[in-house]
Amino acid sequence: MTERMVPLSRLSERIKIEPYYYKMGLNGTHNECYVRSEVATQLLKVVTFLPEGIGVHLWDGWRSFETQLAIYEATKKELMLKGFQGVSLERELAKYVAKPTKDVDHPSPHLSGGAVDLTLFDGNGLLPMGSEFDEFHERSQLDYFEEKKTIDLARKYLPSQ
Numbered sequence: 001m002t003e004r005m006v007p008l009s010r011l012s013e014r015i016k017i018e019p020y021y022y023k024m025g026l027n028g029t030h031n032e033c034y035v036r037s038e039v040a041t042q043l044l045k046v047v048t049f050l051p052e053g054i055g056v057h058l059w060d061g062w063r064s065f066e067t068q069l070a071i072y073e074a075t076k077k078e079l080m081l082k083g084f085q086g087v088s089l090e091r092e093l094a095k096y097v098a099k100p101t102k103d104v105d106h107p108s109p110h111l112s113g114g115a116v117d118l119t120l121f122d123g124n125g126l127l128p129m130g131s132e133f134d135e136f137h138e139r140s141q142l143d144y145f146e147e148k149k150t151i152d153l154a155r156k157y158l159p160s161q
C-alpha cells in the first residue's frame, strides 16, 4: 500500500519547519517538509510526550534523489578536506549520510519520506544538543555525551533510537 505524503507546516503549533536544504538552495528541494502519513502521526504523538513549552523543529523530511545526492557529494568533499580517503572515507561518510539510491526495495530513508531531521525548541529558540545540525563529527553521535553528565543537553528529551 502506498502511503500519502503529508506537509508538516500546519500540523501542530508544537511542530515547526525550517527546510534546511531549501534554504541552502540545493536542487530538488521545497519550502515545505513532507513525510509519510504514519510518520506525521508519530510526530504528533512525540510532542505529547515532550515537557510543556517544548516543540519539535523540523529541518527536513522527504528528500528527492537529487537532493540526497547533493548532500552526499558535499559531505564527501568536506570529509576529504579533513583528510579522509579510500575505505576510511566510505566508512566515515556512512556514519552521517545515506547513499542515494533509486532501489525501491531499499530506498535511502529520506527518499521514502520515512525519516526526519529534527531538533527541539522552546519559547527562547532552539535547545542545545551539543552539536550543530549536520556537524559531521563524533559529537553528533547519539552516545557521545553519555559519559559527560555535567553537560545539560536537550538530547535527554529524545529517545535514543
Ligand SMILES: C[C@@H](N)C(=O)N[C@H](C)C(=O)O
Binding pocket: 071, 095, 096, 097, 098, 108, 109, 110, 115, 117, 134
Ligand atoms: C545528512 C543528514 N542530515 C542525514 O539526513 N543523514 C541521514 C543518515 C540520511 O542521509 O539519511
